Amino acid sequence: MHNNIRLAVFDIAGTTVKDNGEIAIAFQQAFQQYGYTVPVEKINPLMGYKKPEAIDIMLQEYEQDSTLITPDYINAIHEYFRKLMVQYYTVTNDLQPLPGAATVFSWLKERGIRIALDTGFSNDITNVIIERLGWLRDGLVDDVVSSNEVKAGRPFPYMIQHLMRNAGVDDALQVIKTGDTEVDINEGKNAGCLLSVGVTTGAFTRAQLEPYEPSFIIDHLEELIPVLENNYQK
Numbered sequence: 603m604h605n606n607i608r609l610a611v612f613d614i615a616g617t618t619v620k621d622n623g624e625i626a627i628a629f630q631q632a633f634q635q636y637g638y639t640v641p642v643e644k645i646n647p648l649m650g651y652k653k654p655e656a657i658d659i660m661l662q663e664y665e666q667d668s669t670l671i672t673p674d675y676i677n678a679i680h681e682y683f684r685k686l687m688v689q690y691y692t693v694t695n696d697l698q699p700l701p702g703a704a705t706v707f708s709w710l711k712e713r714g715i716r717i718a719l720d721t722g723f724s725n726d727i728t729n730v731i732i733e734r735l736g737w738l739r740d741g742l743v744d745d746v747v748s749s750n751e752v753k754a755g756r757p758f759p760y761m762i763q764h765l766m767r768n769a770g771v772d773d774a775l776q777v778i779k780t781g782d783t784e785v786d787i788n789e790g791k792n793a794g795c796l797l798s799v800g801v802t803t804g805a806f807t808r809a810q811l812e813p814y815e816p817s818f819i820i821d822h823l824e825e826l827i828p829v830l831e832n833n834y835q836k
Contacts, residue, residue: 607796611720611790612779614721644663650805653683654676718768720761720765722785725750727748756785774793778796
């Protein structure tokens, strides 16, 4: 294991937490509430974005009167989405880590590497997920940041930089980022991370990830272990 890696940052939904498509469905329902019919295939590519930014992007395509696309209107749609997601994650029996998440976290911990999560969700949704999984409480994860806690979400590097400050890590070449979307990959690149790894367990397929040139593409979280062992030995 490369002795300079000090922080591993992971996305949540679709990367470390199982995504059954409920996020895209909630987006679809929120848009329907305001009179828009948006197909899921239009929503999936925006999964990694800060959610109000994703809503804005969709409105630019589906609302012909641009004067209606105001911060208040975006926030109203986001509030409906937020309530759906908080309700879902509070009651669902399907909230579970993706296979390999606990194994990878433990492997990294054993090597003294701090583990953090970042997400396009707002922190009220994130808090429900993390509390139910017990990851912070049980010490499996060290830190979490949500997109509304920094000045801009992905692909900007601010969430990773926030986590670096909390970890006392000054050099982005001591950080690796893993996520399932275009903006996860570009977030890691924009932060200057040693690795920006794409994973196919969420919104994007391998073919969809390849154009963004991640450091590696993996199909299962546990594949991160041999990537690090084979390429970043001391």
